Amino acid sequence: MIAVLASRLVQGLLVMLTVTALAFLMFRFVGDPVQTMSREDATPQEKAELRASLGLDLPVPLQYARFVARVVQGDLGISYRNQRPVARLIAERLPATMELVLAATLLALAFGIPLGVLAALRPDGVVARSVQALSLIGISTPTFVTGIALILVFAVGLKLVPSFGRGEVVALGWWSTGYLTASGLKSLVLPAITLSLFQLTLIMRLVRSEMIDVLSTDYIRFARARGLPRAYVHYRLALRNALMPVITVTGLQIGQLIAFAIVTETVFQWPGMGLLFIQAVGFSDIPVMSAYLLFVGALFVALNTLVDLVYVLVDPRLRTSLA
Amino acid sequence: MSAPDRIAAAEPVLDIDGLRVLYPRADGPPLAAVDGLSLRIEAGEIHAIVGESGAGKSTAGNAVLGILEAPGHVAAGRIRIAGAELDPRTGRAPGIVPGRDIGAVFQDPMTSLNPLFTVESQIGEAMRHHLGIGRAEARRRSLDLLRAVGIPEPERRLHFYPHQLSGGQRQRVVIAAALGCDPKLIIADEPTTALDVSVQAQILRLLRMLADTRGVGIMLVTHNMGVVAEIADRVTIMRHGRMVESGPVREVLGAPRDAYARDLIASVPPVDRKLARFATPDPGAEAARTARAELARRAAPATPSSGAGDMPLLEVEGLTVDFRTRSGFFGFGARRFRAVDGVGFTLGAGEILGLVGESGSGKSTVANAIAGHVRPSGGTIRLRGKPISGAAQAPQTRAERRAVQMVFQDPYASLNPRLRVATTLAEPILFYDLARTRVDADDDAAMLLAAVGLDAESAGRFPHAFSGGQRQRVSIARALAARPALLICDEPTSSLDVSVQAQVLNLLKDLRDGAGLAILFISHDLAVVRQMCDRVVVMKDGRVCETAGTEALFEAPTHPYTRELMRLVPRLETIHTRFPATAG
Structure with a gap:
């Protein structure tokens, strides 16, 4: 177990080094920051001074080493756009995205798993058929269309929930949460539904096909032949086997959601990381963009490791072969 | 009869009368998986249902358990469990709960x-x-x-x-x-088919003991006649859903009245004597002989005439294969498992050498090492005197790979379902430059199909159009397409029915006799080995226990492990010792 963890961490470190290199290269090839930062009438001497003060006159490998050293200390640079530390910007935006993604994932799991099971148990039933049809819509409609449609109906038309923003937030240390206020929760509804739709569909289809496979296995036949009640066989025995791959997919999907909540956040003007990134792209705010790249890389490494560890906990076959 | 009167007077634990199970089909009349089955199982009795695949024996068991797969259903007949009649719609008998009153044991313990x-x-x-x-x-x-x-x-x-x-x-x-829950009835569907003989013997003993001491009635579904002879009291032989013959084991197996039952029993390879060939019809015999002669003619120039006179075709010396069982931390702390440990034997031209052992004995690993699928960690393998693969050497050359071809166990998994048979056969022919054009390759393919007893139309079909036995013939033809010097057959018949097995074994023998092919024959089935092989290597835990000529080995095994294996094989002949003849 410890050996697995250690080897995972080393692998993760290698991945992160590669990502850091990419993030570093971004500074060198995506425009010249000196051009962007200096006034239009700056003299060559002023530019050279600025270059020196940013450390851009040093040899490339040295620059990279300094970059890595800074990143390790949590110094992600200063945003060109609003001249504030990028690390702090991300810390401010992180809670918004995390809460949105958490809500979306819970929604997706809470509806995706039962619907998938239902579709597998009664493949010709009304529920299964309508769910299959709806899931096609869910998987093929772009997020911004669903988002705008939801805003039109529930925010503009019915005026049930706000159409943008995060509502009131409560600060818990550096973390700001919208889960504790009525307006925060109300604001969460539409973006969470929009973001969860694709994932919900994915989980539902996965659970359905896994469940159908599991139900035809010998051990489920054997459980039936022992006269165990149907509900027990389906929900306690078969579902556990069917959920194994759902763990992997959900884990990776959480990463996807955090990293690519951009569209949803833009539609709902949600003050999260995605919005931060989009604004940075508009301004070619390279420190923010490269920090975002690093963040996404670290996120996926962490989630993958987590998924592997959860697998070891859930699957006894892995547990003993690694013990 | 020492059984107490209470049991003798009670209802039979299972009474099936005129059972008919139908599977509706989209195209055509429904398929009668079971058609007119009647049998009674008393308490403490083991009733075997035997037959080849598709005979309906498992379906009968599933009907009793009430777990028929939809859309299959009981269309006619009665099933009474301990006197209670099963409702065909619900699959339940009043007062009888599957799991409590009926126990089920399925074939594959790995998946159940x-x-x-x-x-x-x-x-x-x-x-x-x-x-x-x-x-x-x-x-x-x-x-x-x-x-x-x-x-x-x-x-x-x-x-x-x-x-x-x-x-x-x-x-x-x-x-x-x-x-x-102390059931009165156990449905055991091929309970020992996936197990080694030593484990099989233990499980069979356990079932017999349950019947004798707890008075459990057992419906034993199996295709193994040896198992039937070993523990069953009565037997019903089924074919295409119908009952062919039913009665006490000694009568049915000893003197079958029905023609199919006789054929089926004749197809069972005996362990105690060697037959010249199996008495089974051989498709396309005449064309096959011509084609095999042609194969032999072509194989001749491939064998170097220069002084290779009495040199063995294959020499294996000190072969060792290690597997990594865990990868460890960047190679540190990796554990190794020695699957094959210093194995050595020789195989002469035109010889059939048997490689025997239980699961985990390393016999398949030896085959894979010779075929170059697994890299040995030590020892040498020489083909016609030339080392073909040693420890940590480069992969085999094309010529070396061509010389050794394999036939695998599962004919359903070993053919590409998307390729027509002609393409499957042409592939190795063209890959090894044995024909210049696809047209020539197709000619060769047609000849190969004739040699394995398939008709010429087979070339244009896909694998799913063939039965298991026919697929295995295609697999053999594919192996022969490369014109190998050595054919490795890894359990080539263990997933086939006995009558089909008999045909495939006859074919392999004919190929050896007709085309001078050398065969390394891997099997756990001693009866099959006795029929097929000239010499036998017995393996256990990666090592060779004993190597001997087949007849010598079976008549007088010297190694204790070999003796133990021989003793445990369920044999048809047991009926004569279990039920000593009373009336002549």
């Missing part, structure tokens, strides 16, 4: 236990549901059951997950789970 739940949970759950007992009581009874089925260290095993148990232990757990 849920990998995510402990032994304790899987044995105990049925008892907790049916008998309403608590967790602690269920655990106590599970422990008793594990002891009853003879699992060592039952306290520890209770907390094991299925993957921590061997195949035999898993099947014991399955039987323990089936016995939990």
Whole structure:
């Protein structure tokens, strides 16, 4: 177990080094920051001074080493756009995205798993058929269309929930949460539904096909032949086997959601990381963009490791072969 | 008859009368999987249902258990379990609960236990549901059951997950789970087919003991006549859903009246004597002989005439193969498992050498090392005197690969379902430059099909259009397409029915006789080995126990392990010792 963890961490470190290199290269090839930062009438001497003060006159490998050293200390640079530390910007935006993604994932799991099971148990039933049809819509409609449609109906038309923003937030240390206020929760509804739709569909289809496979296995036949009640066989025995791959997919999907909540956040003007990134792209705010790249890389490494560890906990076959 | 009157007077535990199970089909009339089956099983009796695949024997068992797969259903007939009649719509008999009153044991112990739940949970759950007992009581009874089925260290095993148990232990757990609520009837569907002979012998003894001491009636579905002869009291032979013959084991197996039953029993390879060939019809015999002669003619120039006179075709010396069982931390702390440990033997031209052993003995690994699929960690393999693959050497050359071809166990998995047979056969021919154009390759393919007894139209079909036996013929033709010097057959008939097995074995023999092919024949089935091989190598735990000529080995085995294996094989001939002749 410890050996697995250690080897995972080393692998993760290698991945992160590669990502850091990419993030570093971004500074060198995506425009010249000196051009962007200096006034239009700056003299060559002023530019050279600025270059020196940013450390851009040093040899490339040295620059990279300094970059890595800074990143390790949590110094992600200063945003060109609003001249504030990028690390702090991300810390401010992180809670918004995390809460949105958490809500979306819970929604997706809470509806995706039962619907998938239902579709597998009664493949010709009304529920299964309508769910299959709806899931096609869910998987093929772009997020911004669903988002705008939801805003039109529930925010503009019915005026049930706000159409943008995060509502009131409560600060818990550096973390700001919208889960504790009525307006925060109300604001969460539409973006969470929009973001969860694709994932919900994915989980539902996965659970359905896994469940159908599991139900035809010998051990489920054997459980039936022992006269165990149907509900027990389906929900306690078969579902556990069917959920194994759902763990992997959900884990990776959480990463996807955090990293690519951009569209949803833009539609709902949600003050999260995605919005931060989009604004940075508009301004070619390279420190923010490269920090975002690093963040996404670290996120996926962490989630993958987590998924592997959860697998070891859930699957006894892995547990003993690694013990 | 020492059985108490109470049992003799009671209702039979299972009484099937005129059972008909139908599977509706989209195109055509419904398929009668079981058609007019009638049988009675008394308490303490083992009734075997035998037949080849598609005979309907498993379907009959599933009907009794009420787990017929939709859209299959009971269309006619009665099933009475301990006097209670089964309702064909619900699959239940009043007062009879599957799991409580009927126990089930399925074929493959590797797949019939849920990998995510402990032994304790899987044995105990049925008892907790049916008998309403608590967790602690269920655990106590599970422990008793594990002891009853003879699992060592039952306290520890209770907390094991299925993957921590061997195949035999898993099947014991399955039987323990089936016995939990003290059922009157057990449906055992091929309970020992996936097991080694030594484990099979233990499980069979356990079933016989359950019938004798607990008065359990057992419906034993099997295709193995030896198993029937060994433990069954009565037997019903089925074919295409119909009953062919039924009666006491000694009568049916000893003197079958029906023609099909006679053929079926004649197809069973005997362990105690060698037959010249199996008495079974051979498709396309005349064309096959011509084609085989042609194969032999072509093979001749491939064998170097220069002084290779009496040199063995294949020499294996000190062959060792290690597998890494865990990768460890960047190679540190990796564990190795020695699958093959210093194995050596020789194989002459035109010889059939048997490689025998139980699962885990390393016999398939030896084959894979010779074929170049696994890299040995030590020893040498020489083909016609030239080393073809040693420790940590480069991969084999094309010529070396061509010289050794394999036929695999499962004909359903070893043919590409998307390729027509002609393409499958042309592939190796063109790859090894044995024909210049696809047209020439197709000619060769047609000749190969004739040699394995398939008609010319087969070339244009896809694998799914063939039966298991025909597919195995295609696999053999594909192996021959490369014009190998040595054919390695890894359990080539163990997934086939006996009558089909007999045909395939006849074919392999004919290929050896007609085309001078050398064969390394890997099998766990001693009866088949006796019929096929000239010499036999017996392996256990990666080492060679004994090497001897087939007749010498079977008549006078010297190694204790070989003797043990011989003793444990279920044989048809047992009926004569179990039921000494009373009337002549």
